[in-house]
Amino acid sequence: MIGAKALMKSLKREGVSTIFGIPGGATLPIYDELYNSDIRHILCRHEQSAAHMADGYARASGKVGVCFATSGPGATNLVTGIATAYADSSPIIAITGQVPKSLIGKDSFQETDIIGITTAITKYTFQPMNSAEIPYDLKKAFHIASTGRPGPVIIDIPKDVQQEKTNIKFPEKVVIRGYKPAIEPHHLQIERAAALLLNAEKPIILSGGGVILCNASESLQNIVELLLVPVVTTLIGKGSFPENHPLSLGPIGMHGTPEGNKLICETDCVLAVGVRFSDRTTGLFNKFCPDAKIIHIDIDPSEIGKNKQVQLPIVGDAKIALTQIYESLRLKIKRKKDSLWLKRINEVRDELKNNKDLDWANLKTITIIKKIREILPPEGILATEVGKHQMFAELHYKVIKPRTWITSTGLGTMGFGFPAAIGAKVAKPDVPVVDLAGDGSFCMTENSLAVCVEEKIPIIVAILNNRSLGLVEQWQRLFYDKRYSAIKFKNTPDFVKLAESYGAEGIRAQSIKEVEKALRSGLRNEIPTVIDIPVSPDEDVYPFVPPGKGLKDILYSSQDIR
Amino acid sequence: MGDFYILSTIVENKPGVLFRASNMFRRRGFNIESITVGRTEKPGFAKMTIVVNGDELTVEQLIKQLGKLIDIVKITLLEQQTSVVRELALIKLNVLDQKTRVDVLNFSQIYRCRIVDVSNETITVEITGDPTKIDSFIKLVSSFGIRDISRTGITALQRG
Numbered sequence: 260m261i262g263a264k265a266l267m268k269s270l271k272r273e274g275v276s277t278i279f280g281i282p283g284g285a286t287l288p289i290y291d292e293l294y295n296s297d298i299r300h301i302l303c304r305h306e307q308s309a310a311h312m313a314d315g316y317a318r319a320s321g322k323v324g325v326c327f328a329t330s331g332p333g334a335t336n337l338v339t340g341i342a343t344a345y346a347d348s349s350p351i352i353a354i355t356g357q358v359p360k361s362l363i364g365k366d367s368f369q370e371t372d373i374i375g376i377t378t379a380i381t382k383y384t385f386q387p388m389n390s391a392e393i394p395y396d397l398k399k400a401f402h403i404a405s406t407g408r409p410g411p412v413i414i415d416i417p418k419d420v421q422q423e424k425t426n427i428k429f430p431e432k433v434v435i436r437g438y439k440p441a442i443e444p445h446h447l448q449i450e451r452a453a454a455l456l457l458n459a460e461k462p463i464i465l466s467g468g469g470v471i472l473c474n475a476s477e478s479l480q481n482i483v484e485l486l487l488v489p490v491v492t493t494l495i496g497k498g499s500f501p502e503n504h505p506l507s508l509g510p511i512g513m514h515g516t517p518e519g520n521k522l523i524c525e526t527d528c529v530l531a532v533g534v535r536f537s538d539r540t541t542g543l544f545n546k547f548c549p550d551a552k553i554i555h556i557d558i559d560p561s562e563i564g565k566n567k568q569v570q571l572p573i574v575g576d577a578k579i580a581l582t583q584i585y586e587s588l589r590l591k592i593k594r595k596k597d598s599l600w601l602k603r604i605n606e607v608r609d610e611l612k613n614n615k616d617l618d619w620a621n622l623k624t625i626t627i628i629k630k631i632r633e634i635l636p637p638e639g640i641l642a643t644e645v646g647k648h649q650m651f652a653e654l655h656y657k658v659i660k661p662r663t664w665i666t667s668t669g670l671g672t673m674g675f676g677f678p679a680a681i682g683a684k685v686a687k688p689d690v691p692v693v694d695l696a697g698d699g700s701f702c703m704t705e706n707s708l709a710v711c712v713e714e715k716i717p718i719i720v721a722i723l724n725n726r727s728l729g730l731v732e733q734w735q736r737l738f739y740d741k742r743y744s745a746i747k748f749k750n751t752p753d754f755v756k757l758a759e760s761y762g763a764e765g766i767r768a769q770s771i772k773e774v775e776k777a778l779r780s781g782l783r784n785e786i787p788t789v790i791d792i793p794v795s796p797d798e799d800v801y802p803f804v805p806p807g808k809g810l811k812d813i814l815y816s817s818q819d820i821r
Numbered sequence: 822m823g824d825f826y827i828l829s830t831i832v833e834n835k836p837g838v839l840f841r842a843s844n845m846f847r848r849r850g851f852n853i854e855s856i857t858v859g860r861t862e863k864p865g866f867a868k869m870t871i872v873v874n875g876d877e878l879t880v881e882q883l884i885k886q887l888g889k890l891i892d893i894v895k896i897t898l899l900e901q902q903t904s905v906v907r908e909l910a911l912i913k914l915n916v917l918d919q920k921t922r923v924d925v926l927n928f929s930q931i932y933r934c935r936i937v938d939v940s941n942e943t944i945t946v947e948i949t950g951d952p953t954k955i956d957s958f959i960k961l962v963s964s965f966g967i968r969d970i971s972r973t974g975i976t977a978l979q980r981g
Contacts, residue, residue, distance in 0.1 A: 378841055379848050383891045403891065437833065437894040561885035564878065 262390030263288035263421040265429075266354070267296050269397040272429060275325050277685055279303055279312040283329020284369060285356025288421035290327075301685065301714055304706040306333050308678035310340020311704070313351040315682025317344075318665050319640060321474070323405050324351040324682060330358055331369030334415070335376065339672060341411045342380040346669025347495055348472060350409035352400050359419040360388065373415050382410035390423040398433045407440025408559040409472060440558060444575030444583065451571055452530070452554045452580075453587035459528030459552070461600040462488045465511070468495035468668075469533015469557060471661045475578035476500065479532065481585045485592065488530075489604055491519040493540045495668040496533070498658035508604070511810060512540040514650040517617065517802050518607050520810040523548065525603070530584075532556045533577045536566040537669065538806075546809030556580045616801065616815035619655075624648065624723055624798050626771050628655045631693055631721065634778050638663060640692045642680035644700030645673045647729035650800045652695055674703030677720060681711055684718045691719070691782050698724040698751055708761040711787040719781035720789045721774075725796040726751050733799045737817060747796075758789035767791045825854055826873050826880045827906065827977050830887065831895040834860065834867040838892045842869065845890065851875070851883050855974030866894065872975045899977050906977045910955045911937070913945045915966035925965065932958045943968060 260268075266289060270278070277299045282290040293300055303309040306328040313324030328337050334355040344351045357363065358370045374384045383403050385396040393416065400412040456462055470479055476499050483490055483506055490500045491511045500507055509516035511523050523529070529551050534540065541547035544566055553569040555562075556577050563572040573580050611617055619625045628651055631641065641656060642665040643649040649666060658664040665683055667675040680694035701722050711718065728746040735743050758765030766777040768790050781788030802813045832838050839858060846853050854872040861868045873883060880898070887893050899906075916922045925944050929936060932954070938945035948958055952975060959970070 374837065375840070378837075378844050384837075435891060438891045559889070561882065561889050563885070565882060565885075568878075 260427045261424050263292040265393045265427045267292045269394045273401050278325045279309040280327025283333045285330035285418045306336035307340050308704050308707045310337045311678035312682035314344045314349045315679030316686045317349050319683035320686035329356045331371045334373040343670045343672040344411040345380045350404040351411045353413045355415045357415045357417040360417045384413045386415045391425045394429045441574045442576045444573045444580040448573045449583045461526045462528040463526040464490045465531040466496045466499040467493040467534030470499035473578045476661045478581035498661045498664040501659045502657035513804050526551050529553045535562045542810045624651050640683050642676040642694045644676040644696045645671045646697045648697045648723045673700040678707045680718050693719045696722045699728045712762040723794045727796040754791035763787040765789045827899040828871040829897045830869045833892040857974045857976050870976045904977050906951050908952050908975050909949045910972040913969040916944050
């Protein structure tokens, strides 16, 4: 059997049903084997989008997403997609072709050192040097990508290795000597965590992407309802706890909810689960909960103490840790009837109700986002691009179920949402998928419309079109004295015609009524729907914690800055 | 050298391992004093001895980041008091007159160096010891004029 066949067989053995990719010179043997395979191949128009699709597929399904690219430019085009997956701990496997072994290191045509380029943005990389290694490397790659803290893995296969014929064996199990993720938390730490939580007067839970990655939402909710403790999340943690739950305070951070940001500053004990204390979540590290005791659960030991020193680290799987903490709490808890802390939460909520700056009734963007929520079922998936619309959605789109909120949070990749939404729809064909986009982001990967139409993937792209790089514009307005530099698009395409030229449906929707109608028709559509929604570039997103500040320093409007 | 820590790591003996480690040091801004790599008694494994400057928290984080690298199988933080710590240096000295030649030979004897090469104008000395001994020898002979130095960096083993 040749290496390329061994690869396709190994993928099949791992249960791969879909691959996103673009062929090229260095992957011809693989694509020749694909010809005979029943694995669905989705032909992309740019490798970056192929990686994002694999990522969206992984985030929606919890399974590993797979993408193919050829050597040289094919491989380098993947880089942004791989870095995005790495920053958000998403399990993808990128298989790249490489020039034949004899040409490696000779600056050959379409040769690039993709392993060297991606070492800092992958969990691991493989370069099999004979075809017999391929099934082993692939099995290891799946194990590494999907266990512990998930992340992207590259397998770079020289063309002659793809063609080499040898006796191939497929392993049932592989041993990786230096890779043993810590799953089981230390029982003493669990007991200590339970005691800290029980003794806390004003506890809060900070729930992150890790809770979604290890399917720990139910265990989290059990603790919340036992202790009656409020929950805030990170941006990627949205959906780890239902945001329509009375104890949900929404996300904290730069564009966190005012109640979340205010109340986390008052807490005396934080149970932080599957979070990495990113600067966007905490504001200035040393101003983040300086007096609170922090319990930090994470499967990656290097996250403990990396950004924030904590009192009680628990290294392990969040689901196991939360379940054990719940069991311990259940045995120890004596019910307190009226908690001052819950009263305080309602007090803050009431206070904020009277804040005139938080009266959003006339902001079109927010009304649209709320309309999308109203129309999508709880299991409906919303992907976003990156920018102002994303921050508006962070604040106003209530995510109810895990894996239904797909957004690039760590790397902040514009152009991610649309291909990721395609990947999500491939993983969950029966669930409606909407990509909430800005016009700036959408233009970066809009060529995936061709993929969408060709493969009959009916997703909806709702473009909040302000003909501007809106979030940068807002920062220039706030911090650079309205010196608008390179943020206005003098020319943007007519998105309706653009969609139509790809064979998708394009709808321009001015009023909220028209938006609603377009969304409802998009949900029934069998082809993708692009809704162009003109919005004013003056609609800025507040509240906002400026960079380099603590979460207390919330700006409610542009008036607050001077 | 200031405060330094010695990490003794067992790694997979295959291409790219040193690159992964040094790339991580650069990316995360760790200040590495030296790295030595050599084979071990077990086939398939190599030993990488890393000397790092910094405080305890930095070293703790470095150990965790190293632990994440899949090719690194085991990491031990060596206590300096309970470890044998050695470095080797080759030092080529100018010896233009008879007096210098005698001085170099005398100092070499005191420091238990070996003379490994002699020419009309130079003597090359091999010295082994802990880094402070090598530093002090270099200081002593620097007035003669050092033509070239090559130091291996630290290698170390736990005692007992």
